Amino acid sequence: MTAISLITLAVSDMARARAFYEALGFRATPDSTDAVAFLDAGGVVLSLYGSADLAHDTGLTDPRPGGITLALNVATPEAVAARLAEVVAAGARVLRPVRTMPWGGVTAYFADPEGHPWEITWVADFPLTADGRILLDTEQGSTATHA
Template sequence: MPAISLVTLAVADMARARAFYEALGLRAAPESNDEVVFLDGGGVVLSLYGRDALAEDTGLPDGRPGGITLAFNVKTPEEVPARLAVAEAAGARILKGPRTMPWGGVTAYFADPDGHPWEITWVDFALTEDGRILLDMGPAPEPPTA
């Protein structure tokens, strides 16, 4: 089964972006350098890469695909405003403050210094100690017979 192992964000200022994510508590790997930063995202690597370099590598204008929101899931509804305050202190712009959603979760949104939207959310998921979601996928489907 394929696994999502790395998410790359296009950034305008590598030092600023690295400082922001480190202030949120993510740690940079020793393989990081002035051109790319690899942050431990608890099972998924968050990569920071220069906007111009990503545009050149991907062929996408400005290196920016669209329509994506990244998320930090928390263990309790009360953690949503606390984590949002940490993001704001690190330099995030608050997009929407904490609110209870019609489906029962609690969510808030902020933008990082490069404008990437992030959600901080509590949903009644089982989480590991380091914050990874544990989905109850049930038994694996039987392989097709020929």
């Protein structure tokens, strides 16, 4: 089985980025330092790493090429607005307010203090476990049409 085990975000201000994610409820591991933070993200590690260090390590001239969003799935449609209020209070900037999508879900987008785009979403076909993990039906396939 293939699994994503760690996602690294390039950050320009480690203290600000770490404080933001900790305000959202992510907990840093004891292995975190002033140069890198490892945050428990429910089975996946969210890593925060200095932009210049990531550029040096990867050889990329722009360590944030974009083209992705990260997501926080929630259990109810109403929870999208509540979670958006929490991230804004922690320092996020709203990119798109809460709205019902043509495919039936409810979604909103925000940028963290470093500009990384995140989605908060409720999808009826993606039930969540008590700890917030998505339960995918890999036997029959999901009927969600997220676009």
